[in-house]
Amino acid sequence: MVVKSGGGGGAEEGAAGAAVRRWVEAGGGRLVLDGGLATELEAHGADLNDPLWSAKCILSSPHLIRKVHLDYIEAGANIIITASYQATIQGFESKGFSKEQGENLLTKGVEIAHEAREMFLKQHPDQSTALRPILVAASIGSYGAYLADGSEYSGDYGEAGTLEFLKDFHRRRLQVLAEARPDLIAFETIPNKLEAQAYVELLEECNINIPSWFSFNSKDGVNVVSGDSLIECAKIANECAKVGAVGINCTPPRFIHSLILSIRKVTDKPILIYPNSGERYDAEKKEWVESTGVSDGDFVSYVGEWCKDGAALIGGCCRTTPNTIRAITRSLNQYYPAA
Ligand code: MET
Numbered sequence: 370m371v372v373k374s375g376g377g378g379g380a381e382e383g384a385a386g387a388a389v390r391r392w393v394e395a396g397g398g399r400l401v402l403d404g405g406l407a408t409e410l411e412a413h414g415a416d417l418n419d420p421l422w423s424a425k426c427i428l429s430s431p432h433l434i435r436k437v438h439l440d441y442i443e444a445g446a447n448i449i450i451t452a453s454y455q456a457t458i459q460g461f462e463s464k465g466f467s468k469e470q471g472e473n474l475l476t477k478g479v480e481i482a483h484e485a486r487e488m489f490l491k492q493h494p495d496q497s498t499a500l501r502p503i504l505v506a507a508s509i510g511s512y513g514a515y516l517a518d519g520s521e522y523s524g525d526y527g528e529a530g531t532l533e534f535l536k537d538f539h540r541r542r543l544q545v546l547a548e549a550r551p552d553l554i555a556f557e558t559i560p561n562k563l564e565a566q567a568y569v570e571l572l573e574e575c576n577i578n579i580p581s582w583f584s585f586n587s588k589d590g591v592n593v594v595s596g597d598s599l600i601e602c603a604k605i606a607n608e609c610a611k612v613g614a615v616g617i618n619c620t621p622p623r624f625i626h627s628l629i630l631s632i633r634k635v636t637d638k639p640i641l642i643y644p645n646s647g648e649r650y651d652a653e654k655k656e657w658v659e660s661t662g663v664s665d666g667d668f669v670s671y672v673g674e675w676c677k678d679g680a681a682l683i684g685g686c687c688r689t690t691p692n693t694i695r696a697i698t699r700s701l702n703q704y705y706p707a708a
């Protein structure tokens with residue numbers, strides 16, 4: 370199917386875009402994403418001061434990850450994102466695990482999310498995925514997330530940041546996660562054009578047939594965090610038939626409106642947005658600072674606007690909680706009364 374309407378780039382929508390569109394339709398015209406995973410793990414007492422961040426819990430407390438996934442499904446999420454954001458084979462190896470053990474841990478992150486979905490369906494026999502999509506998205510954080518120095522918020526990879534280096538870095542994790550059969554692959558917090566290009570080439574070369582989404586982040590409402598043009602980044606995603614949705618995550622809510630409009634100029638693929646609470650991450654202190662974040666109520670007051678702008682998948686990123694997701698779900702139900 371060739372999609373060309375509005376400002377879209379006219380690329381092949383492909384199976385990935387069609388799959389996401391079907392899920393969006395099954396969700397009544399929109400899908401709710403989950404909220405911050407690390408935030409919730411910490412709220413339950415996990416110490417994530419570790420290069421693996423939330424992925425540390427795949428090792429130390431899988432039951433906690435399962436609980437947080439379940440809480441988000443209970444709050445209305447149609448999509449839960451696995452704990453693999455900062456999990457890499459290289460990161461597990463530097464903790465003394467073998468390559469094979471590292472790969473098994475990545476797989477385990479997807480299994481935990483599958484278990485949470487099964488538990489929810491068992492606990493709610495009245496619910497079925499035919500009535501309400503409940504999908505598992507395998508998270509792939511950027512190279513900057515692996516570095517654990519906050520460079521996914523600068524996109525500055527220095528000398529190391531070549532296309533081939535980034536492809537080599539991400540290749541095996543992508544293959545292992547795809548083999549674990551998630552419903553989607555979530556490339557999150559993409560800070561620059563080069564990494565988007567690396568992902569596109571890997572999706573093609575590894576022939577990954579699980580629909581993926583590309584999610585960028587911005588700190589000015591115009592460009593992605595590295596200063597690269599969001600429009601150019603979104604074009605790269607648009608041109609890849611294996612990408613089913615394009616959007617923004619971990620970015621303050623106040624920037625989202627203009628970012629959606631920019632993305633809309635170059636793609637007709639479904640748009641997803643899951644902003645953070647508006648606070649800023651201080652990579653040196655390893656903490657969120659400037660508590661000028663918006664409240665759940667304020668966050669949700671934006672939801673109608675984002676829908677009008679054309680976002681079809683909406684959730685929260687860092688510092689958002691099941692309460693935020695509950696409020697987003699309620700607000701979307703008003704906006705899409707049939708859902
Ligand atoms: C820094 S963005 C983190 C995204 C990831 N899905 C999480 O919530 O933990």
Ligand SMILES: [Zn+2]
Nearest residue numbers: 619645686687
């Ligand atoms: Zn985030």
